[in-house]
Amino acid sequence: MAEISMPKLEVAAAKPTLSPAGPFIQIESLSLFYGTSKALKNISVSLGEKVVTAFIGPSGCGKSTLLRCLNRMNDLIDSVHIEGAIKIGGHDIYGPEVDVIELRKRVGMVFQKSNPFPKSIYENVAYGLRLHGLKNKSELDAAVEKSLQQSALWDEVKDRLHASALGLSGGQQQRLCIARAIAIRPEIILMDEPASALDPIATAHIEELILELKKDFTIVIVTHNMQQAARISDFTAFFYLGELIEYDTTAKIFTNPAKKQTEDYVTGRFG
Amino acid sequence: MSEVQSPKSEVPGRHFRAEKFDFWSFFFSGLTGLATLFILGILATILINIIANGWPGFSWHFVSTTPKKDFFDIHTTGVFPMIVGTTFRVLVMTIFVIPVGVITAIYLTEYAPSNSLITRIIRAAVNNLAGVPSIVFGLFGLGFFINFIGKNLDVLLHNANAVWGQPALVWASLTLAVMTVPVVIVATEESLKAIPPGLREASLALGATKLETILKIVLPQALPGIMTGGILAVSRAAGEVAPILFTGVAYYMASLPTHLSDQFMDLGYHVFVLSTQSPNIEQTRPILYATVLVLLLLTFALNIVAIIIRSNIRRKMRSLH
Numbered sequence: 314m315a316e317i318s319m320p321k322l323e324v325a326a327a328k329p330t331l332s333p334a335g336p337f338i339q340i341e342s343l344s345l346f347y348g349t350s351k352a353l354k355n356i357s358v359s360l361g362e363k364v365v366t367a368f369i370g371p372s373g374c375g376k377s378t379l380l381r382c383l384n385r386m387n388d389l390i391d392s393v394h395i396e397g398a399i400k401i402g403g404h405d406i407y408g409p410e411v412d413v414i415e416l417r418k419r420v421g422m423v424f425q426k427s428n429p430f431p432k433s434i435y436e437n438v439a440y441g442l443r444l445h446g447l448k449n450k451s452e453l454d455a456a457v458e459k460s461l462q463q464s465a466l467w468d469e470v471k472d473r474l475h476a477s478a479l480g481l482s483g484g485q486q487q488r489l490c491i492a493r494a495i496a497i498r499p500e501i502i503l504m505d506e507p508a509s510a511l512d513p514i515a516t517a518h519i520e521e522l523i524l525e526l527k528k529d530f531t532i533v534i535v536t537h538n539m540q541q542a543a544r545i546s547d548f549t550a551f552f553y554l555g556e557l558i559e560y561d562t563t564a565k566i567f568t569n570p571a572k573k574q575t576e577d578y579v580t581g582r583f584g
Numbered sequence: 585m586s587e588v589q590s591p592k593s594e595v596p597g598r599h600f601r602a603e604k605f606d607f608w609s610f611f612f613s614g615l616t617g618l619a620t621l622f623i624l625g626i627l628a629t630i631l632i633n634i635i636a637n638g639w640p641g642f643s644w645h646f647v648s649t650t651p652k653k654d655f656f657d658i659h660t661t662g663v664f665p666m667i668v669g670t671t672f673r674v675l676v677m678t679i680f681v682i683p684v685g686v687i688t689a690i691y692l693t694e695y696a697p698s699n700s701l702i703t704r705i706i707r708a709a710v711n712n713l714a715g716v717p718s719i720v721f722g723l724f725g726l727g728f729f730i731n732f733i734g735k736n737l738d739v740l741l742h743n744a745n746a747v748w749g750q751p752a753l754v755w756a757s758l759t760l761a762v763m764t765v766p767v768v769i770v771a772t773e774e775s776l777k778a779i780p781p782g783l784r785e786a787s788l789a790l791g792a793t794k795l796e797t798i799l800k801i802v803l804p805q806a807l808p809g810i811m812t813g814g815i816l817a818v819s820r821a822a823g824e825v826a827p828i829l830f831t832g833v834a835y836y837m838a839s840l841p842t843h844l845s846d847q848f849m850d851l852g853y854h855v856f857v858l859s860t861q862s863p864n865i866e867q868t869r870p871i872l873y874a875t876v877l878v879l880l881l882l883t884f885a886l887n888i889v890a891i892i893i894r895s896n897i898r899r900k901m902r903s904l905h
Contacts (some may be wrong), residue, residue, distance in 0.1 A: 384789060391697060414791045422789040428782035430801060431901060439788035440800070477902065490786070497790060 337362035337531055338383065338501070342359060345387070347451055352378050354555045357398070360548070365523060365532045367546035367563065369539060371578070374552040376535045380503050383533065384420040385413050392413035401501070421499035424507040427486035429493070434470050435460075437478045441497040452571035456496055463529075464492035465522050469527060484515025491522065493531065502526065506533040508541065520545050539579055543567050551575045631880075638877030641870035647878060648859040653836050655858065656868050663878050668840050669753075669848030670882060672823050673832065676844070677755035677764065681817055684761065685768025685811055686803075692769070694798055714766035718826040725759030725831035726751075747845050754844035756832025764817035765828055772817060775809020776802065804901070812892035815887055822883040824853040851879040 325379030345353035353375045358547065360366045365372050368376035378387065380455045385406065387393045398405050408418055416440075429437050438457040439447075447453055457474070461467040465490045470481070478489055487507055494502055504523070508516040523532060536542050542549055549566040551558045551574075557565065559575045577583050641658055642745050688710075689728040696703040734784025735749035748754075779802055787797040825833075835857060836846040862868035 386785065389785075389788065414793060417789055418791040424782060424784075424785065424789075426782055428780065428786045430783060430786065431805060440787070441792075444790060444796060493786075493790065507717050555811060 317347070318407045335345070336360065339400040339403075340379070340382075341400070343379070343382065343395060343399060345375075345382065345393065345395045347390070350556050351393075353382075353439055356557045357397075357559050358500045358550060358557055362531050363529070364526055364547040365527050365534060365545055366430065366550065367542035367575060368533065368536075368549045368552060369542050369578070370537045370558075371554035372537075372584070373554075374576060375555040376550075377505055377553045379552070380505055380535050382385050383503055384417050384422055386422065388413065390403070395512075402544045410499060418497055419499050421494035421497065422503045423487070423490050423494050423505065423507045425509055427483060427490050427510070428482055429486050429489050431477070433475045434444075434478045434481070434489060435474040438492050438496045441493060445497060458498040460492040461489075463495055463526065464488045465518065466492055482515070484511050484518055487511060487519060488516070488522065491519075491526075495526070499530065501531045501533065504532065508535060509537060515540070527543060539567075539581070551578060553578070586625055598814050598819050599902065605606065620694060624745060628884060634873060634876050637870070637874075638867070638873035641874030646874055650840075655854070656864065656871065658860050658871050661871055663854065663875055665837060665840055665849045666851045666875070667852045667878065667882060668852045669833070670752060670822060670879070671886070672841060673757050673760065673850065674818055674886060675681040676753060677760040678814060678818060681765050681768050682760055682810065682814055684767045685813060685817075686772050688765070689772035689776060690768045690798060690803075694794070694802070708771050710766045710874060713762075714770075716763075718763060718824055719829070721763045721827040722829050723760050724762070724830060725755055729758055730831060736884060750845075751830065751832045751847055752845045753836075753841050753848050756828040756848070758795055759827045759831045760821045760824065763824070764821050767814040767816045768810070771813025772806060772810050775806040775812070778809070779805045807897050808894050808901075811890060811897065815890040815894070816846060816884050822886060823852055823879065825850070825856060828853065829830040851875060851882065855879065 338355055340358050340360075343353055343356045344351060368380060370376050374507065381387045381400060382395065382405075393405065399407060401420070401432060405411070432440070435457055438460050438474040439453050442453060447456065454530075458467060458471075461470060462532075466485060466578060470489075478486065481489060487510075491502075491507070491570070508519045511519065521543060523534065526532060527547075534542075534546065546563045548560065549563045550560040551566060551570075551572075553574055557569055560573045561571070564569055565571075566575060567579055570579065616742055635752050646662050649660075650664050651661040655661045664682050686843055688706075692706060694705060729750060730749060733748070734752070734755065735746070736825070737748040737878060741747070781799050783805070784797055785802045788794070792800070828850060833850045833853045835849075835853075837847060855872060858868050858872045858875060
């Protein structure tokens with residue numbers, strides 16, 4: 314436990330610039346309403362490519378809502394409407410010609426509560442691949458193996474690929490959900506408190522995995538756990554009551570934040 | 585564990601059971617027990633009565649014989665065509681009622697805006713449909729299916745004689761389907777609502793369309809619930825006579841139904857015939873009881889088949905390969 318609660322900041326401190334290629338996800342003056350109540354207030358922020366960006370803030374601050382704007386999962390809620398724009402790779406994802414299905418292929422998601430399908434381990438990972446037209450058995454096998462290896466689950470499940478995914482432990486289920494998300498090779502992976510329901514050891518597994526995955530994927534993670542944000546993210550955005558209070562490198566946010574509110578939150582004085 | 589096993593030494597002053605005799609709690613627990621016994625007693629009485637009186641007339645000959653028009657002699661009569669007729673009408677009904685009920689339930693839970701006016705109207709209509717007396721369904725079937733759809737079908741197909749515009753197996757089955765569709769809708773809706781929303785989200789987040797999510801994730805999960813709806817519908821329909829009275833059942837048929845436009849004989853209706861048309865009540869009584877026993881066994885058998893299929897699906901879902 315002592316090791317886990319100690320932030321390793323040197324990882325984050327090594328990355329001072331947003332990303333080599335400039336901003337990848339641009340959120341521009343984004344406001345979101347649930348009916349008439351405003352949940353996100355005029356948020357503008359640019360996120361880098363192949364880095365880990367953490368969204369932190371107290372419950373109800375809008376960080377999960379913002380995350381769900383990035384793959385348009387909020388579209389599923391009737392009362393939601395948004396103003397402003399989100400651009401990924403320069404293209405407005407709320408534009409009229411955007412295919413939401415195509416967008417969600419590019420922007421994968423891992424949820425707070427692990428939600429494997431009640432199918433076999435193999436079929437869970439193959440589900441997205443099959444959806445997008447991959448039928449060849451040997452290609453499927455290879456893609457499933459690769460995804461499971463990337464999510465550090467292969468060694469634990471290679472002998473029971475065709476057993477039910479529901480027989481896995483909580484941490485394994487969550488890694489399976491990560492494998493399922495990366496199987497279709499998205500560019501971005503959104504993670505909504507992926508370790509909040511896991512024990513410390515399973516959490517450590519997930520965190521190692523995230524550090525590994527950022528070589529290939531852009532990761533945006535929502536977390537309640539400040540140490541976790543400090544350990545795994547390169548950039549951190551602090552939200553409070555639907556507003557973006559501060560956004561900077563993780564090292565800066567956790568050692569020398571510009572705003573008093575941020576300092577109070579990261580030092581645990583409120584929230 | 586050891587603490588739980590020896591509480592008295594640890595906490596000497598605490599007692600969890602009421603010391604004093606509590607008349608009202610005794611009274612009410614007794615009352616609930618009596619009510620349960622009463623229900624069981626009625627069921628047992630009916631079953632014992634039917635089995636005891638039906639068993640003497642029940643034989644392989646009885647269930648496998650096609651009777652002549654005079655049903656009232658225990659030595660020559662049989663109920664084979666009635667078993668066939670009842671089975672057919674229930675199966676054909678199932679073919680209609682499951683798709684319609686399931687699709688309606690999918691619309692209500694997955695597509696219709698929850699609690700909008702239209703959804704509430706549909707739900708109220710479904711609930712009211714379940715409360716309509718079965719004889720009304722019979723009259724509806726006669727008026728709508730036979731006199732409207734059937735007669736017009738005959739005109740369209742240029743049939744010289746009435747083929748569809750008369751009582752038939754298909755119309756009786758459709759009438760029963762209309763009667764039992766609320767059961768299937770409600771059972772399917774319940775099983776759809778029980779599926780965690782996280783599964784739908786996971787599928788959508790992988791780029792599945794809503795239809796793909798419903799077909800590949802939601803429906804397979806709901807299958808046991810849909811089967812339960814089917815079982816309830818079959819149980820309800822197998823014994824119903826009123827809805828088929830004007831829509832397809834025949835007093836006597838020389839041959840088995842081979843076509844959807846044929847009429848059919850039916851166990852429930854045959855019970856009615858035996859108990860009202862017999863010239864000699866004493867002589868008919870064993871036949872009557874045996875027929876009722878066959879009807880019970882048939883309903884039971886149809887249920888067992890459905891339950892076996894359902895438990896197979898459940899087992900497959902658990903083991904998955």
